[in-house]
Amino acid sequence: MKWAYSDEVAEHFFRPKNVLFEDESLFPHNARGMSGNVICGDQMLMLLHIADDIIEDIRWKTYGCASAIASTSVLSEMVKGMDIFAAAKITPAQIAARLGGLPAHKKHCSVMGDEALLDAINNYLAAAGRELLKKVKKSTPGSCAERSTVVTHGVKPGVAKGKNGSKTGR
Amino acid sequence: MTKRVYLDNAATTPMLGVVKNTMVKMMEEFGNASSLHFEGRRAQAVVEKARAQVAALIGAQPQEIIFTSGGTEANNLLVGTFWGQRYVTSAIEHPSIHEPVMYSSGKGKRAHFLPVDSGGIVDIDALRDALVFRPGVVSVMLANNEIGVVQNLNQIADLAHPAKARVHTDATQAVGKIPVNVDALGVDYLTLSAHKIGGPQGVGALYVREKSLLKPLLRGGSQELNRRAGTYNTAAIAGFGAAAVAALKTVDGFRDKVQPLTDKLKKGIVKNISNVVVNGDQKNCLPHILNVSFAGAEGESIMLALDEVGIAVSTGSACATGDIRPSRVLTAINADPELAHSSIRFSLGANTTAHDIDFVLTELPLIIERLRQMSTLKMRHSS
Numbered sequence A: 001m002k003w004a005y006s007d008e009v010a011e012h013f014f015r016p017k018n019v020l021f022e023d024e025s026l027f028p029h030n031a032r033g034m035s036g037n038v039i040c041g042d043q044m045l046m047l048l049h050i051a052d053d054i055i056e057d058i059r060w061k062t063y064g065c066a067s068a069i070a071s072t073s074v075l076s077e078m079v080k081g082m083d084i085f086a087a088a089k090i091t092p093a094q095i096a097a098r099l100g101g102l103p104a105h106k107k108h109c110s111v112m113g114d115e116a117l118l119d120a121i122n123n124y125l126a127a128a129g130r131e132l133l134k135k136v137k138k139s140t141p142g143s144c145a146e147r148s149t150v151v152t153h154g155v156k157p158g159v160a161k162g163k164n165g166s167k168t169g170r
Numbered sequence B: 001m002t003k004r005v006y007l008d009n010a011a012t013t014p015m016l017g018v019v020k021n022t023m024v025k026m027m028e029e030f031g032n033a034s035s036l037h038f039e040g041r042r043a044q045a046v047v048e049k050a051r052a053q054v055a056a057l058i059g060a061q062p063q064e065i066i067f068t069s070g071g072t073e074a075n076n077l078l079v080g081t082f083w084g085q086r087y088v089t090s091a092i093e094h095p096s097i098h099e100p101v102m103y104s105s106g107k108g109k110r111a112h113f114l115p116v117d118s119g120g121i122v123d124i125d126a127l128r129d130a131l132v133f134r135p136g137v138v139s140v141m142l143a144n145n146e147i148g149v150v151q152n153l154n155q156i157a158d159l160a161h162p163a164k165a166r167v168h169t170d171a172t173q174a175v176g177k178i179p180v181n182v183d184a185l186g187v188d189y190l191t192l193s194a195h196k197i198g199g200p201q202g203v204g205a206l207y208v209r210e211k212s213l214l215k216p217l218l219r220g221g222s223q224e225l226n227r228r229a230g231t232y233n234t235a236a237i238a239g240f241g242a243a244a245v246a247a248l249k250t251v252d253g254f255r256d257k258v259q260p261l262t263d264k265l266k267k268g269i270v271k272n273i274s275n276v277v278v279n280g281d282q283k284n285c286l287p288h289i290l291n292v293s294f295a296g297a298e299g300e301s302i303m304l305a306l307d308e309v310g311i312a313v314s315t316g317s318a319c320a321t322g323d324i325r326p327s328r329v330l331t332a333i334n335a336d337p338e339l340a341h342s343s344i345r346f347s348l349g350a351n352t353t354a355h356d357i358d359f360v361l362t363e364l365p366l367i368i369e370r371l372r373q374m375s376t377l378k379m380r381h382s383s
Ligand SMILES: Cc1ncc(COP(=O)(O)O)c(C=O)c1O
Pocket: B010, B011, B069, B070, B071, B072, B073, B075, B094, B096, B141, B143, B144, B145, B170, B172, B173, B193, B194, B195, B202, B203, B204
């Protein structure tokens, strides 16, 4: 029977690539970035080992749904060996395409690995005193990404942005 | 396919054999219950028999039962009946009450949503306050579909009636699981649905106490005494009747049969997995629903990983539905959205075995552990 998502999502969800199961201190890295927030149900951490502006190695962690895990996983495969400027240009649409497509409602919230990646790259550039890369605006109106602090630099994303919950209260 | 352990009986139940046989028979002996000839009368007899069977299950009179296309339509029919009046409902209703109430009350302007405590029990003082506004109807679900918490409808009705409000309860999840009697509850309207009690999907009923107001939602036919137009879904109604007969026989023994298994599951989870929160008042709960949050592991991921090893459950995580907000019910009882995103609902059935529970208790800890290890939230919830 067909699975809830594409075969590619299944592959990356059940057998995630470059995922870090251990504590992040166990992976030597010189760039760290995060995106998403737990209120929306998705949060990603990217750890990069960059040498001469090339992403030599990468590990990630994700709290999130199957497509969030899969999209971070596939992105990690895409950028390994890439130079940081090329990597920073990868769009959510490209990630989704590599996953064989995602349901529309999943694109907003779960494909945020690119933002964690950009955050990591910018942290790396900032540490070297170099000019930062700009975030290409891409969040969809009404999406969780738009409503909350997504990309932060060096610190954990702001979580408490008011209660996002019940519209029932009166 | 590998053996499946189905723990999503609150979503739908497997159809009983007797239901299937009854439906097949009706499909063979066709007829339009509104026709006066032999075939029509034959179908009508089937519908009326089922009406009496469904009525008996909830202690009602047959003429107080209106067949609908399910719980959703019954709830919409109820809400539509009180169009233009004020509504009082709870913060944890099923969307098929919540959304129609929002729609009919100027986006909630003429509605009161009673808050619940951390266990999910409706705030009775808030009901008292709301009744001052002279609502037309108070609609509070008997048992909640996500956390299984059971409300004291009797107390609610006793308060609402002197204030001239009518009382409705959505008993979709409670029927067949705990004794449900319209007079004991003191309600004027009650919703039930066939597919939660071993009947077919796409049929349900609204109980309407004699002489109570009802405004049709579907017009254009004289069926159900002009209260619900449309040719009868005779086979499904027959199946609903058969399911009601079966439920009436088994309801008294359901708790004794299923509660020990639910308790076994709960104890096993709490013992073997750290950082879990059991959601909902455990003293006022349906015997077969267990809702647990696994901090640091996201619900849809847990659900899909369980599915892969053969276990069917559901989740209150937003990610499973594409909404950005997690379950409204869990948000109402627990301010922490992370725990709502991390929630799993197990709902057992009459066929669940101790073996099934053992299997879940072997697989689940591994799945949670793995998701937590790859989770960004591990630092806060390390085990
Ligand atoms: C509490 C409650 N009310 C109403 C419904 C809707 O019933 P149906 O699926 O028959 O439309 C459900 C089932 O999903 C439910 O759990």
